[in-house]
Amino acid sequence: MGWAIAIHGGAGDIPISLPVEHRAPREATLRHCLDLGVAALRANRPPLDVVELVVRELENSPCYNAGKGSVLTTAGTVEMEACIMDGNTKNCGAVSGLSTVVNAISLARLVMEKTPHIYLAFDGAEAFAREQGVETMDPSHFITPENIERLKNAKEANRVQIDYTQPIKANSTSDQGDSQIGTVGCVAVDNHGNLASATSTGGLVNKMVGRIGDTPMIGSGTYANPFCAVSATGKGESIIRATVARDVAALMEYKGLSLKEAAAYVVEKVPKGNVGLVAVSANGEVTMPFNTTGMFRACATEEGYSEIAIWPLEGNGICDDSQK
Amino acid sequence: MVGGWAIAVHGGAGVDPALPVERQEEARRVLARCLSAGAEALRAGALALDVVEMVVRELETDPVFNSGRGSALTRKGTVEMEASIMDGRGRRCGAVSGISTVKNPVSLARLVMERSPHSYLAFDGAEDFARKQGAEIVDNSYFITEENLGMLKLAKAANSIMFDYRVPLTGADTCRASAGLVADVGGELQMMNGLPISIYAPETVGCVVVDSAGRCAAATSTGGLMNKMNGRIGDSPLIGSGTYACEACAVSCTGEGEAIIRSTLARDVAALMEYKGLGLQEAVDYAVKERLDEGKAGLIAVGRNGEVAMGFNTVGMFRGCATEEGLMEVAIW
Numbered sequence: 001m002g003w004a005i006a007i008h009g010g011a012g013d014i015p016i017s018l019p020v021e022h023r024a025p026r027e028a029t030l031r032h033c034l035d036l037g038v039a040a041l042r043a044n045r046p047p048l049d050v051v052e053l054v055v056r057e058l059e060n061s062p063c064y065n066a067g068k069g070s071v072l073t074t075a076g077t078v079e080m081e082a083c084i085m086d087g088n089t090k091n092c093g094a095v096s097g098l099s100t101v102v103n104a105i106s107l108a109r110l111v112m113e114k115t116p117h118i119y120l121a122f123d124g125a126e127a128f129a130r131e132q133g134v135e136t137m138d139p140s141h142f143i144t145p146e147n148i149e150r151l152k153n154a155k156e157a158n159r160v161q162i163d164y165t166q167p168i169k170a171n172s173t174s175d176q177g178d179s180q181i182g183t184v185g186c187v188a189v190d191n192h193g194n195l196a197s198a199t200s201t202g203g204l205v206n207k208m209v210g211r212i213g214d215t216p217m218i219g220s221g222t223y224a225n226p227f228c229a230v231s232a233t234g235k236g237e238s239i240i241r242a243t244v245a246r247d248v249a250a251l252m253e254y255k256g257l258s259l260k261e262a263a264a265y266v267v268e269k270v271p272k273g274n275v276g277l278v279a280v281s282a283n284g285e286v287t288m289p290f291n292t293t294g295m296f297r298a299c300a301t302e303e304g305y306s307e308i309a310i311w312p313l314e315g316n317g318i319c320d321d322s323q324k
Numbered sequence: 325m326v327g328g329w330a331i332a333v334h335g336g337a338g339v340d341p342a343l344p345v346e347r348q349e350e351a352r353r354v355l356a357r358c359l360s361a362g363a364e365a366l367r368a369g370a371l372a373l374d375v376v377e378m379v380v381r382e383l384e385t386d387p388v389f390n391s392g393r394g395s396a397l398t399r400k401g402t403v404e405m406e407a408s409i410m411d412g413r414g415r416r417c418g419a420v421s422g423i424s425t426v427k428n429p430v431s432l433a434r435l436v437m438e439r440s441p442h443s444y445l446a447f448d449g450a451e452d453f454a455r456k457q458g459a460e461i462v463d464n465s466y467f468i469t470e471e472n473l474g475m476l477k478l479a480k481a482a483n484s485i486m487f488d489y490r491v492p493l494t495g496a497d498t499c500r501a502s503a504g505l506v507a508d509v510g511g512e513l514q515m516m517n518g519l520p521i522s523i524y525a526p527e528t529v530g531c532v533v534v535d536s537a538g539r540c541a542a543a544t545s546t547g548g549l550m551n552k553m554n555g556r557i558g559d560s561p562l563i564g565s566g567t568y569a570c571e572a573c574a575v576s577c578t579g580e581g582e583a584i585i586r587s588t589l590a591r592d593v594a595a596l597m598e599y600k601g602l603g604l605q606e607a608v609d610y611a612v613k614e615r616l617d618e619g620k621a622g623l624i625a626v627g628r629n630g631e632v633a634m635g636f637n638t639v640g641m642f643r644g645c646a647t648e649e650g651l652m653e654v655a656i657w
Contacts, residue, residue: 208440220563
């Protein structure tokens with residue numbers, strides 16, 4: 001047993017040819033976030049605080065699809081959603097349809113802690129944000145030129161893009177893996193076995209206005225209970241159908257599978273190219289399986305294992321931390 | 325019992341034991357009517373997905389229960405409805421939230437599933453989609469009943485949130501505190517803060533069906549909590565929480581939305597069957613007993629083999645079921 005943390009910046013069809021100018025900032029952000037999370041765990045911050053602070057950092061980074069840098073709806077607007085869950089109490093908070101809130105994950109936490117509800121969305125969530133005095137910016141703050149380009153490509157291809165999709169035009173300037181940026185998430189466990197999970201996203205490129213994905217849905221994109229904490233990424237509709245995050249925990253609890261087995265089982269059952277997840281168990285284990293080409297991810301354990309990666313390591317992309 | 329169709333409906337968990345007999349009879353009549361309509365369709369070979377939609381539409385249209393007409397009111401005195409539907413074969417699903425002018429939210433949820441690339445649409449986006457799809461639109465006032473306007477006033481006066489089953493909670497501003505209070509109440513409905521239990525409590529509605537081909541489907545629809553914050557989403561539209569269907573079974577839940585979400589109640593029933601090998605009723609009982617903690621809720625479920633199961637830890641749940649074998653029952657307590 002010991003603390004452990006895992007972070008993702010989205011799973012999808014990330015081409016191996018991703019040029020260094022797109023790779024480097026993303027890897028640097030993951031490294032930075034991992035360091036922040038590890039430092040917080042070492043300082044005995046509760047996992048709920050740790051996952052929130054890591055996801056805030058990812059939201060603030062323009063190179064990931066959350067907060068600033070969120071992908072755009074078909075109307076060219078940003079609608080952000082997020083979810084946070086505490087393993088011991090199974091208290092949770094979720095928000096959707098945010099357009100001015102700088103850190104959706106923190107608003108989700110406020111919903112959990114300051115209202116009798118779990119989930120607030122759209123105008124009601126924005127109104128709550130103002131009541132709570134959280135930091136807000138004009139909607140234009142969140143929109144980046146890269147995302148305007150992505151939306152344009154998606155509309156031209158008449159397609160709703162999943163987090164990571166190879167553009168149809170092979171010779172398009174954005175065929176550098178740059179059309180693909182993903183949901184972000186973090187799971188953490190401290191050395192007492194306390195677990196927490198947090199996920200945040202701008203959703204799908206060219207999504208319909210009002211579309212809600214798996215991220216804010218407890219049991220689909222986000223889940224934590226006394227067994228494990230899970231954050232998923234990929235095609236929302238597939239993740240919802242498969243109740244990915246809940247299923248990992250259910251397999252451990254009801255079928256006695258280990259974290260690694262449970263996570264691998266769930267990922268295999270979802271159609272290929274649609275899902276990835278990060279998960280930690282109460283025992284300090286970590287796993288990061290995905291059935292897509294790649295998943296931006298990072299993890300670290302108290303034993304000293306640490307990893308930052310995009311594509312599969314030795315074939316299956318599962319973080320190997322079995323030294324105990 | 326192997327094979328054969330089966331259907332179960334609910335009109336909400338948590339009923340005032342002092343509910344006047346006339347209101348009880350009224351509720352039973354509506355449930356019986358919807359059940360019969362569903363059973364008749366199943367006898368004629370209808371598909372599970374069509375039957376759950378049809379039955380929930382009936383329940384939405386009737387003002388007796390908390391969905392569609394008769395929905396609980398938000399803080400602002402408006403109606404924000406939500407619904408979801410799921411087809412066990414393929415686990416296709418559709419959901420909507422923040423619906424204020426669409427006459428039948430469950431049908432809109434089905435349209436999201438079948439005519440959009442997504443699974444869940446909410447608020448303005450869902451309303452726009454409804455218009456583009458030609459769904460029946462009415463003014464928001466259509467959904468508001470005198471009774472609920474009165475209830476909202478009382479709820480505001482007590483500055484409390486009223487759940488489906490009308491147990492007002494006092495002073496509690498967090499999920500945790502609310503759960504604690506319900507536990508204190510000991511499962512019995514009480515008056516708190518001087519607020520009287522309503523004469524009649526409109527409830528979330530739902531339907532689960534297994535058709536003669538063994539295909540399962542579920543649908544749930546609601547107006548949510550009386551005096552809820554605008555924008556609040558409960559369990560009913562959340563796949564895995566209020567609604568779930570897979571090859572093995574279909575489930576629809578009702579009660580404290582927050583408790584149902586936390587416990588991913590609908591999915592858990594199916595997961596207990598799938599991963600722990602429990603039978604349908606066993607899974608339902610386990611979920612209600614072990615998964616809700618201090619939360620109060622109920623659920624209905626059907627299994628692919630034509631079984632029906634129901635469970636609740638509240639005082640009463642408006643419900644009914646019918647099977648191909650000829651069972652037909654409507655109950656409250």
